[in-house]
Amino acid sequence: MSRFSIILWDVDQTLLDFKKSQEYALDYGFKQFGRKIDDAVKTQYDEINHAYWKGYERGEITKNELLTGRFDTLFSQLGITDISVKDFREIYQEALGSVYYFRDDSYKLCSKWKGKVRQYAVTNGVSSTQRRKLHLSGLDQIFDGIFVSEEIGAPKPQLSYFEKCFQEIAGFQKDETLIVGDSLTSDMKGGNNAGIACCWYNPEKIENDTGLKIDYEIHNLWEVEEILCPNLPTRK
Numbered sequence: 595m596s597r598f599s600i601i602l603w604d605v606d607q608t609l610l611d612f613k614k615s616q617e618y619a620l621d622y623g624f625k626q627f628g629r630k631i632d633d634a635v636k637t638q639y640d641e642i643n644h645a646y647w648k649g650y651e652r653g654e655i656t657k658n659e660l661l662t663g664r665f666d667t668l669f670s671q672l673g674i675t676d677i678s679v680k681d682f683r684e685i686y687q688e689a690l691g692s693v694y695y696f697r698d699d700s701y702k703l704c705s706k707w708k709g710k711v712r713q714y715a716v717t718n719g720v721s722s723t724q725r726r727k728l729h730l731s732g733l734d735q736i737f738d739g740i741f742v743s744e745e746i747g748a749p750k751p752q753l754s755y756f757e758k759c760f761q762e763i764a765g766f767q768k769d770e771t772l773i774v775g776d777s778l779t780s781d782m783k784g785g786n787n788a789g790i791a792c793c794w795y796n797p798e799k800i801e802n803d804t805g806l807k808i809d810y811e812i813h814n815l816w817e818v819e820e821i822l823c824p825n826l827p828t829r830k
Contacts, residue, residue: 596822598791599712599771600714600771601713601714602771602772604781605715605724605728607776607777608700608774609696609733610695610696610697615694616643619686619693639668642667642668646663650718662679666679694731697797710822714738714739715728715733716759716784717741718742718749721745725740739763741755741759750784751783751785753788756787756788760788768789768790772790772809774795774812774818778804783804792806793808793809793818793821794808795812795815
C-alpha cells in the first residue's frame, strides 16, 4: 500500500500542455487584430511571460501587474502601438481557457486513481481560465478539490498558499501528501516550504541546480504509479 493518500497535481505543463494552449491563444489574439505572428514572437512572449510569473512567485509583483505587464513589455519590444493591451489581454485570456491538451494521457491516469487516492489541483493560473480548462477537460470531475492561487490569496511557492490548501483538506496529513509538478521554483520549492514530499516531473531531463530537495523525479506522468504502488506494473 502506498504511503501517499493525497496527491497535489500542478496543472499547467504537468497535466496539461500549457505551451500549446499559449501558442493557440497568441495566434488567436493577434488574428483578431489582423496580424499574424511567427515562432520568434511566440518565443519572445514565452520568455517575457516566464519572467513575469517568476516575479509573481517571488511576491515582487501582483497578479494584475503580471497579466497586463507581460503584454505591455511585448508590445513595447515589437513597437506595437495600435492595439489596446486591455483588449488583447481579455481576448488572449478567453482563448487560453478554451483549449486544453493532455500530457502523457493524464486524464486516464487521474481517472485510474480516482477513489484510490485523493487528488487536488494546485495552480497559480488565472481562476476563470483554470476552472474553465479543468471543466472542459473533465479533470474537475476527477479531482477532490481545486486550489487556485488567485482565490487563495497567495501563489505557490509561498507557505501561506499551502497552509490554506491544507486547511481545506479533511484529515490532512503531511506525511501522506505528495506534490507533482514541473516547476522547480513553484511546485518543488513550494513543496519544500510546506514540508511535503516532492515529485518533479522532468520530461526534458533538465538539470536541477537549485539545491531543492527532490524526493522523486519522473520523466513520464505514469511513473507516479511506481511511487504510489511500487509493486504495480507500470504502463509503458
